[in-house]
């Protein structure tokens with residue numbers, strides 16, 4: 001990390017206080033990959049909601065979908081995220097569908113800030129093609145599924161406090177852009193008379 005980014009990361013760490021930075025976005029947007037790098041740069045714990053859900057259910061996400069169906073997965077997801085948000089400061093990679101719940105959005109914004117990693121369809125499809133375990137994409141036409149999700153979800157993801165567009169950048173470049181965006185946002189929105 002260059003010196004300027006290190007300084008901005010230290011500033012973000014100071015301004016974030018005990019809040020959670022929640023990454024939102026579609027499958028393949030980089031919530032887990034960039035989230036880990038961000039946490040490392042900010043010297044904060046990294047928590048992945050999907051991993052926590054798997055630990056709570058003692059089975060992989062795909063099996064929860066198969067055994068209990070998506071509505072039950074969503075209930076579990078909401079309760080796990082609620083529990084995670086009790087223990088900031090941290091970087092949280094939410095699951096791709098979590099931010100669609102109004103209750104989850106509210107609880108994220110009561111306990112921290114949300115950052116949307118937006119991306120275009122071609123980039124997402126390249127990224128998700130590396131893994132075949134995502135239950136929603138076990139479909140003869142995963143691109144059509146992804147386009148449908150983009151249409152439904154992008155207006156909701158747009159409610160996030162910050163958007164960072166994933167162009168075809170390396171993970172380190174993306175992490176740097178995320179740190180800069182967080183620093184810009186927090187510098188503008190944190191009251192100067194309030195201890196951060």
Ligand SMILES: Nc1ncnc2c1ncn2[C@@H]1O[C@H](COP(=O)(O)OP(=O)(O)OP(=O)(O)O)[C@@H](O)[C@H]1O
Pocket residue numbers: 025026027028029030031032033034050093094095096127128130134169170171172174
């Ligand atoms: N900027 C990047 N450059 C190159 N590869 C990337 C980048 N961001 C993410 N990736 C890769 O793309 C794949 C998907 O990323 P990741 O698993 O972080 O997505 P996600 O948003 O967590 O998706 P999901 O909602 O399915 O968990 C991973 O293999 C990851 O290493």
Ligand SMILES: O=C(O)C1=C[C@@H](O)[C@@H](O)[C@H](O)C1
Pocket residue numbers: 026027050061094095096097098134135136
């Ligand atoms: O976009 C979604 O709805 C999902 C994304 C993943 O993170 C997992 O939470 C699960 O595969 C569902």
Ligand SMILES: [Mg+2]
Pocket residue numbers: 031032033050093
């Ligand atoms: Mg992930």
